[in-house]
Amino acid sequence: MTQKIMKKSILKKAAMRNALMRKTAMKNKTMKKTITKKTTIDKTIVAMNKMKIDTPTSSWLTPSQSKAFKALERSTEDDSFFAFEFLPLEVQIMILKYVFPDQRLIRMEFRTIFNNSNMILNxxxxxxxxxTPLLNTNWLFNTEVNKEFKKVELRKYSRGAKSKLYKALHDENYSPPNYFWDRCVRNIFCGRGSRYRSLDHVYIRPETDTLIIDYRQIFILYFVGGSIDVSNVKHIALANCRPFVWDWPYYPLPDDDVDRLIHGVISVECPNLRKMTYIFSSQDPMTEIHIDTEEVIFDVNDEFYYRDFEYEDGSLHEDRPYALMQTKAEVDHCFREFLRQPNAKYRLKDDxxxxxxxxxxxxGMIARFDADADWRLRMKRCPEPRYHFVGFDMYLPAHADGTILNQYKGLAQIFEGAPW
Structure with a gap:
């Protein structure tokens, strides 16, 4: 009986000892996690001070930051991935810049609707x-995106705003009548309860990206007193460049005056402009947005005339693009007449x-690159990448990297011994 009591006492002491050891281990593990988290925060703040970046308000307290730290703990516990936050900031920035998109065409789509003497800007x-994912990831990504990309913002209408359409006129005292004194600032795409999510701005990389704006809509926007902040833009493309007569009943304008005023306002609002292109297309390219498709602008020049275009089925185009070259000649002639300013009612300044x-x-013409990723499903022997010109049944063969296929390349190397 005594031995049984002693054995039970020994087992009880052993169980208590094991419980105490488990409690101590859990306490040490918790303290270790707390110290690791504090060390991570301290290191990041020190690195931020070295980079001279202000600490965001309520940093480390937002729900997104809490989730980030939980993910950090999971990644360090199982050693599956070295946490991105532990890398030096210089290395993080280098990795981030690989994520930035390449040269792009940025469409800025908006429309002005007249409704009972009011204007609705959509x-x-x-x-x-x-x-957007980079801007919402963390403070570092947000800072670097804002450094590399500039915001091009469409300003909303305001009461009594004067039109900037006439700032470039030679007669600085010219003041057109204001027929839009009663203004209604509305945006049906961003209203409460709206099913659409839309913005009044785009992000653009000035050195490489091209901003595409509708020719008619930019005139209406400035005519009624609106404006766009395009001071940082260096490449602009005007879509749907078809001459039109402004048939507003109180203030009609012929197509030549419309064109002159548009050129005047672009020269004033976009002082850093390097290149402007008229987009030639038989349909509206503003309404079609292909996120995963690479788009480029092909300049219509003498070399463009000798390209070997194909139909959708791959057969060769029988005729050269005479209509395109004729349109180019007409545009060049109209621009030379514009520079002469013959009998111009709205004479522009000399500068x-x-x-x-x-x-x-x-x-130029907008073309979308088709890499022919489903060539196996089409029972082809190999992929046949090519460019499709928007609004036309025209295709141009290309290589996988997007360079145009030259059917004569290699002849000089084969027959004349030219270097490859």
Missing amino acids: FQMLPDMHL VMNFWKNHVPGI
């Missing part, structure tokens, strides 16, 4: 599918005319 710009002498617009 923004139709969706969030940027490439930059504005000098600006356009150094920035002669060109004609």
Whole structure:
């Protein structure tokens, strides 16, 4: 009996000892996690001070930061991935820049609707599918995106705003009548309860990206007193460049005056402009947005005339693009007449005319790159990548990297011994 009591006492003491050891181990593990978290925060703040970046308000307290730290703990516990936050900030920035999109065409779609003497400005710009995730990731990504990309913002209408359409006129005292004194600032795409999510701005990389704006809509926007902040833009493309007569009953304008006023306002609002292109297309390219498709602008020049275009089925185009070259000749003639300013009602300033002498617009066509990823499903022997010109039944063969296929390349190397 005594031995049984002693054995039970020994087992009880052993169980208590094991429980105490488990409690101590859990306490040490908790303290270790707390110290690791504090050390991570301290290291990051020190690194931020070295980079001279201000600490965001309520940093480390937001729900997204809490989730980030939980993910950090999980990644360090199982050693599956070295946490991104532990890398030096210089390395993080280098990795981030690899995520930035390449050269892009940015469409800025908006429309002005007249309704009972009021104006409704409809923004139709969706969030940027490439930059929005980076802007919402953390403070570092947000800072670097804002350094590399500039915001091009469409300003809302305001009461009594004067039109900037006439700032480039030679007669600085000219003041057109204001027929839009009663203004209604509305945006049906961003209203409460709206099913659409739309923005009034886009992000653009000035050095490489091209901003596409509708020719007619930019005139209406500035005519009624609106404006766009395009001071940082260096490449502009005007879509749907078809001459039109402004048939507003109180203030009609012929197509030549419309074109002159548009050129005047672009020269004033976009002082850093390097290149402007008229987009030639048989359909509206503003309404079609292909997120996963690479788009480029082909300049319509003499070399463009000798390209070997194909139909959709791959057969060769029988005729050369005579209509395109004729359109280019007409545009060049109209621009030369614009520089002369013959009998111009709205004469532009001399510095504005000098600006356009150094920035002669060109004609371009938007083409979408098709890598032919489903060539196996089409029972082809190999992929046949090519460009499709928007609004036309025209295709141009290309290589996988996007360079145009030259059917004559290699002849000089084979027969004349030229270097490859």
